Amino acid sequence: MGRDKAWTVEAVAERLGVTPRTLHYYEEMGLIPNVQRTPGGHRLYDEETIERIEHILRLKDALGYSLQEIRSILSTEDQLRTYRERIREGREPEHNLHMLEESVRLLEDVLQHIDEKMAKLAAMREQYLDRLARIRARLDREALHRSLDKPIDSEGQ
Template identity: 35%
Template sequence: MSLYKIDDVAKECGLTKRTIRYYEEIGVMPSPQRTDGGTRLYTREDIDYLKKVVRAKEVLGFSLQELHTYVATADALNEQRFDYQQTTEVRERIEKLTKMETTLNDQLQLIEQKLQSIHAVQEELEELRDRVQNGIRRLEGHENDT
């Protein structure tokens, strides 16, 4: 298993070392293993996890609080998936899948709320653009009159 230092992780994820440390500090990402000297060592799974966090922040525009919720939900889903795989009894498997469905619905609701906010901003900008375009047309009409 390959281990990576924070410089490599920062470069691959497009973050600063300070940001990675901060994400660890506030619990957005788990603390990695460390050498005896305290150097952080990241696994490929750690890097993939951090990339998912970065994607949620950049693409969805999540705040740190929303990121925290998103990550907690993703962690819960992974745990539920593991529990499901360990279960063989049909009734228990149905319960585990139902729990996973609820967790997925929570995550989808978080994304839906963000999309609604984005859509509201988009509508405001489109209305403003329409007013500007109407103003241009009105002024061009006056210009032609003179």
């Protein structure tokens, strides 16, 4: 089972642009279960766990979800993964239909959330692009004035 490079808290924290405390806190909140440990108790993060944390940070920063909401989203996704594995093992899970439907509902909610946010952002983008264009035009006029009013002054230290 190959690529099990282990990362320390500080390494992961620096890589993801957060502090160790944040990683501890997420674990404490139940967002990242089953973090590996050294015999002495130091945390070790594998690539899969780091990707999970990156997912958490995207849900938080880009979508603005609270950690509680993220936990519920992740737990549903975890349930789904568990379900997949049970299927692969040939076991017959109960309540699979219900669970699948719930997953669909959750994913649709998240997608709608994403779409709404993208729409808002697109509108704001247009608005700000417009403003920027106007100011740039004015800046050009300003520069023109100066070049006419004052003597030529290229490369003034």
